[in-house]
Amino acid sequence: MALVPHGGGAGGSAMPLFCPILTRDNYTVWAIKVEANLDVQGVWEAVVPEDSTVAVDPEKNKRARAYLLGALSEDILLQVSSKKMAAAIWECLKARFVGADRVKAARLSTLRGEFDRLIMADGEELDIYAGKIGCMAAKFASLGGTLSDAQMVKKLLDTVPDSLFAAVAGIEQFCDVETICFDDVLGRLKAFQERTERRKAAVGGERRGDQLLLTAAQWEARRRQRGGGHDHDDDDDGSSVASGAKGRRGKCWNCGVRGHFSRDCRQPRKEKALLADVEDHPCLL
Structure with missing residues (x-):
């Protein structure tokens, strides 16, 4: 992409303008940039005259034509280099890339x-x-x-x-x-x-709702913490004691009846419940 100096008028400082190069795939963006650059240089009217009956200023035509030729790749440049008017070059490029x-x-x-x-x-x-x-x-x-x-x-x-x-x-x-x-x-x-x-x-991330379901380990830990263990542990000497206090008979985890432990239960084995009992925790209703 070349730099084209732009004279800011009499006594004005030069402002460099980027000269985009036209390729086979960027005509839309190229046309927008070129139109803006030629307009700021005051020569866009040589490319698209406001009044077709008025002759184009020769000096503006030369400047606009030079800019357009400088913004073309070599293969495209050779196809339009014979045209002497900036408006003719612009129309030729538009017809080629936009079409009929x-x-x-x-x-x-x-x-x-x-x-x-x-x-x-x-x-x-x-x-x-x-x-x-x-x-x-x-x-x-x-x-x-x-x-x-x-x-x-x-x-x-x-x-x-x-x-x-x-x-x-x-x-x-x-x-x-x-x-x-x-x-x-x-x-x-x-x-x-x-x-x-x-x-x-x-x-710290998306919030999650309160969970009423507990894993078996979490439920057992909560029971032990509250001193309400319902099963038993074996001592080294083989005697059995309740998880909470010694000698206290809790509720069977298998059938739900108090007075014996789950290992002594004669009912068919069931999976351990993961939900809190309504009797012990009415707040979960």
Whole structure:
């Protein structure tokens, strides 16, 4: 990319302008940059005259033609170098890269399909995805089509991840999505995303609900801590004592009847319950 000095007028300082090089794949972006650079140099009217009946200033034509030729790759340059007018070079490039009406219609149809299939990928940043939608709008404009703010807003709200669903619902409820600006919607989503990430960092991750189910080890530890063990442990001499106090008969873990231990129970073996008993813990009802 070359630097083209721009004279700031009589007594003004020179301002370097970037000269983008046209390739086979970047015409839309190239045309936007070149138009802006030629306009700031005051020679854009030599490329696209405001009044076709007025002759183009020869000096402006030379400057605009020199800039355009300097912004072309060698293979494209050789095809338009014989043209002496900047407007003719511009029209030739536009016809080649944009095409005739039928080609433009076909490209617009293809572009609409790409826009319909556009979706935000997992882990993709919101700014990057919004940039893709904005780029689509520029491509539509270069082909003579339009992509309204309402269409861009709908695409953004319909394709963001589920983590932004609350913000999307709020925007659709309190704002008119047909008239709201695309940048305004993007700002609201970014603010919600930043607040959510800040909250997660403050609480150390996503909050979880209280758990009523306990593992067998947790339930046994809670029983022992409260002195209400219902089973027994064997001493080294083979005698049995209750988990809480010696000589106390608790409730059988197998059948639920008090007066014997689970190892002496004659009922069919069952899995240990993981839920607290209603009798012992009515607060869990």
